[in-house]
Amino acid sequence: MLYVLAYLLFASGPLLALLPGRRIPLIFAWITMTAGCVLMIVQGALAVGGPVEQSLIRWALPIIGTFDFVQTPLGGLLILITAVVFATALPFVTRDATVFSTGRRTLFLAIVMLTLVSMIGFFSASTIVSFIFSWELAALAIWGLITFETRHSKPVAAGLLTMALSELGSLVGLASLLLLAGAAGTTQLNGIAAAIPHLSPMLLLITGLLAFFGFGMKAGIVPLNVWLPAAHGTAPRSISPILSGATLNLGLYAFLRIDAPIALHQPDLGLVILASGALTALIGILYALVERDMKRLLAQSSVENMGIATAGIGAGLTFAAYGHPLLGGISMVAGLYHMINHSTFKTLLFLGAGGIEVATGTHNLDQLGGLMRRLPVLGGFFLAGAFAIAALPPFNGFVSEWLLLESLLRVVEIPVVPVRIAFAISGAVLALTSGLALTCFIMLSGSALMGLPRTAQAAGARRAPHSVVIPMGILTLLSLLLGLAATVIIPVLGRLAAPLVGADPTATLVPAFFHNTSRIPRAVQQALDAIGAHVGAVFMPVRSLIVMHLDSTAPVVYAMSAALTGVVLALMLGGVWLVARGLRRRRSSRNILWDAGLARLRPEMTYTATTFVAPVRVIFAGFFHPHIEVEEERQGAFVLTRSYRGVIANISDRAVLSPIIGGAMAIATLLARMHKGRMNTYAGYILLAMVLLLVIVAAGRG
Amino acid sequence: MSFWPYFGLKRGIKTTSWPSAKEQSPGITPGRPRSASNASSNATTQLCPTGALHPVETGVSVDLTHCIHCQRCRQGPHALPWEDDVAWTVNAGTALSPLGYRFRRSLHVRYIDAGACGACINEARLLDAPVYNLHRLGIFITASPRDADVLLVAGPITNAMCTAVRKAYSAMPHPKRVVGMGVCAINGGIFGENFACVGGLQKIVPVDLWIPGCPPPPLAILHGLLAVVGRTQCTTAEELP
Structure with missing residues (x-):
């Protein structure tokens, strides 16, 4: 019942936006859509605590097969997260929709709602048909969101890249699903899972890898991660929170759903997932460090966080496959916990980036600075988000990353040396990632919020809209609660992890x-x-x-x-306060800022984001392969201007996509030689083909 | 294979034991003229290019804040007696007492080159060398005036450096002392007061001590820094016969 009501409310939002008027219809639309999200939050919460499986829709369609949707606790959790992300992002979405004409704003809200609905459908899909249908619907809706603003060529290009890689991923994933369905003889996902112990290990490995890399593309798993910063960085500012906070979970859920039963019988798959996750995390954070655009930086950091969650899932599946379901449960809980955490703090940070863009008109870090004075509330929440994502207690990022690293150390229980090596390297890579993430978010908050404003835009920042600040406050609170109330969340997640790895780790953890x-x-x-x-x-x-x-x-x-963390933090804060009070009573003097005796400290003399991360760029120069693009403006033999631009190409682009594109282009060039553009040649080809066919047929006869 | 530890040990400690023992090495200071009851005082004073020598009734007086020890008054028939000591520090006139007991073995110095020719920094640089080793006396050079107790300024204070000196002075925590080093800092020295420089540190910030000389030798600088904490005594700037 709740579903029907919620979907009606979702549909009425865009319809209400059709009414004449500039603001009032959108306020009504916001109210109805938010009410729908609240209903879905309630529904998700009920599903998390509800039965293992509850059928929602059961259609048997001709030719394509059964089209079923069921409600599961894990799906319920993802619906809950998605609905929370949408509910907190909707005020900003509707605020930004006021600039559109009536028709366009209706279309905009309709696409947003389609994204939500298709995601809810995907998290409840239980057959291959409904799974792929919702997946494709979601991909289409996301493409619509990214390319909604078509005034510039960048979003269009990013949308095309996203669509291309998304379809590539879907095809790879679909191949895996069809192979599994063919071998298992059913299109029900549960039926496939039940048939898996009887399938050959080779088939399991192949289908598992195809599903992981195909569906993992939506979560930005390497090598198909280049679309993510492009898409999330150029999407409308009110859409980025949704894209990063909610839609990335699609990929995680998809490969978790398909690969979890496979990996229990194919330990190598879990190891590949773990290693890919760790590698993704490292690559994501390294590229986040060299980004100057706040939205692209946050998108790269999403790649990192998806990598961490993937590593948790992979470690959990590996532990379970080697007969340590409890340890597997701990890792799996860490992975799921990190997915929840990422949704909260990344939505928070993207809303902050959107708010800063509204206030200053830019999201380029080198043009910001000193925003803490102009936007104290937004800046405070943004800082809290940065704390959370950098895994600093008492915020939520700490709990999941700590759990994951602790559980990875327990690999000593597995007596297989290669597994131990893989875990050790992955653990080291994840630890390095944590350190780099801290650097990255010190850089982000430092260069955007602290210091001197670097441009007139930053100096004259306007007030941040309430539609951004209030949801950010809610998300900050949520992120703090998830960090402090870990012992309440973990039993819930333990129950969800139990069917995936075979044991509920709650008793061990809490x-x-x-x-x-x-x-x-x-x-x-x-x-x-x-x-x-x-x-x-x-x-x-x-x-x-x-x-x-x-x-x-x-x-x-x-x-x-x-x-205890709370007590210690309170003691520390109290101590600092007492010391500060004591110091204030003593004789003190106020003085000018020591700037090494400059006549005037100018913003361009201060540390920028680029200089802050210069050590990282130098250390990882071999990885980044930076090169300098030179542009020359000539007049005859004279060079009028020459401009240099440092470019860092993504390693996935360099190492995977470029060779593929290069190969395809080489084949195309070769084929193009045959095309002379003269009728006689084509007639000759047809003659040749016919002769060949005749020969083949004759040979077949004979 | 490197033998430097062997040679180093063989050579022994070369650090001077000044101020507990008198420094005996030749050339440790260029020396400076002393006043004398000289009969031909006019002829003597005309030798001085900077006007440091003045004729008085009893002979020739020496204004050490102008002397650049060019040694012209050392030779010839009208020569003045010269003296090889390092106690050159002069009180600049502020009534501040030396820094207290707590600074005796922990004095942090911020050095500023306010347009000096490079001779002063060359001598100040030697303080950190093994022979003089200012750390044995509890004196340290610091990079930021925020940590400094003493501002040591050399040069005729060019216009461009005025702001820097003022800012450095105001950035220092209390209690603070300012030491002008070299005759340039005292009165502009051979540059004087002109379109490019202020010519005199006391026009910018209150000065406690002067270390005259062009440049003052390292031990004279050390003497000045020790005078800041009251471990040595100041001398007079104007010597009368």
Whole structure:
């Protein structure tokens, strides 16, 4: 029932926008669409806590087969996230829609709603037909969103690139699905999963890899990640939060849905997913570091975060395949947790970037600066988002990245050396990624919010719209809650991870015995006593997070307590406040800024984003392969102007796409030689073809 | 294979033990003229290119804040006696007492070259060399005036450097002292006061001590820095016979 009501509300939004008037119809449209999103949030929450499977639509269509939608807890979680992202992004979307004419704004809102509806459909799809149908619908809607502003050529080009790679990914993924369906004899996804233990390992590996790389394209998994910064960077500013916060989860969910049952029987697949995730994370953050455009930077950082979530999923599947479902559960929870976290803080940061664009008219980092003074509230929320994405406690990014790294260390339980090496390298790469992410977001917030305004636009920033600031506040709160209430979220995610890896890690992660000392298992009690740890209600008053493994000879315990973190943070803040108060009472003097004795400190003398990351560019110069493009303006033999521009091409572009395009072009050039453009030649070709055919037929007869 | 540790150990410690012992090495200072009851005082004073020598009733007086020790008054029939000491520091007139006990072995110095010819920095640079080693006396050069207790300024203070000196002075925390180094800082020296320079540090910031000389030798600079904390005593600028 909720679905029907929500869909009616979604549909009425664009219809209300058809009414005459400039603002009032859009306010009505916003109210109805937000109400629909709230209904979907409720529905998603119900589904997360609901039964394992609940049928929604069951159609048997002629020729193409069954077209079913079911409601599952994991799908419910993704619907919940999607609806939250849309609900927080809708105020900005409707605000930006006021500039369009009535027809265009209706179309705009209709495409936004189509995206939401197709995503909800995708997260409930249960047969190959409904899966691919919703996937393609979502791809089409996303393409519409990216290319909605067609005044410039950039969004059109980005939209075409997205569409091309999206279709490539879909075809690869579809090939995998068809292979599986052919081998399993059913188009039901659950039926395929049930048939997987009887299929050959080679087929499983091939289909698993095809599904991962094909569907993973939507999440920006290497090598098909070049479209992501182009698309999210050039999309309308109110659309980028939706694209990055919500639609990337499509890719994660798709390959998780297809590959999770396969990877349990094919351990190599999990390893590939883990390694690709780690590699994606590193490549994403490295390119984020050298971006100057705030939206492109955030998009590259989305690639990084998708990589981290993918690595968590891959590690979870590998652990499960090697018979450690509990450890697998921990990694899987970390991966899912990171997906949720990414949706909250990336929506927050993209809304912030949109707000800054409204206030200053630019999203180029080198033209911003000093915005904290002009936009204190937006700047504060933006800083909170940067804290969260850089994995600093008490925000949410910390919990998931910490869980993931801790769980990767437990690879010592797997006795296979290559697996250990793969885990160790992936763990090191992810740790490096975390450090680089911190650098990146110090650079982003520092060069946009701190320092001196570098241009008149930044100096004269207007007020940020409420439609951006208030949702940002909500998301900041959400991100703080997800960080502090980890022990409440993890049991929910543990339940979702259980069917994927075969065990619910909740008992390991959030042990109940912190409420009641008498419920500690005797063995655990002895092990903890031996290492001098005292546990009990007084020690950790709120349920605490713990990664513990007792299978091996030495007990391994990592503990993290949200309550203790809160207490320590409060103590630290209190201490700082006391010290600051004490210092203020003492004799102090106020002085000019020490600028090395300059006559006037000019903005162009200060640190820019480019200079801040120069060490990274130098260290990774071999990876970036920067080259300089020279443009010359000539008049006869004289060079009038010569301009130099440093260019860094994406490694996926360089290493994967360029050779493919080059090869295709070479073949095309070869074929073009046959085309002389003269009628006689073509007649000759036809004659030759006919003779050849006759020969073949005759040979076949004979 | 490098033998420098061997040669280094063999050579022994070459750091001077000044100020606890008198420095005996030849050429440690160019020396400076002392006043004398000279009969032909007019002839002597005309030797001086910077007007540091004045005839007085009893003989020739020496204004050490102008002397660039060109050594013209060292030779010839009207020569003045010269002296090889390093206690050159002169009180500049502010009534500030030396920095207290806490600074005796922790004095941080910010050096500013305000248009100097390079001789002063050359001598100041030697303070950090093994022979003089200012760290043994608890004196340190710092990069930022925010950490500095003493501002050590050389040069005739060109117009372009006025802002920098003023800003550096105001950026220093209290208590702070300013030391002008070289005759250029005192009165413009051989540059004087002209279209390009102010000619005199005290016109920009209040000055506590002068270290005259062109340039002052490293030990004279050390003497000045020690005078800031009261470990050495100032001398007088104008010597009367």
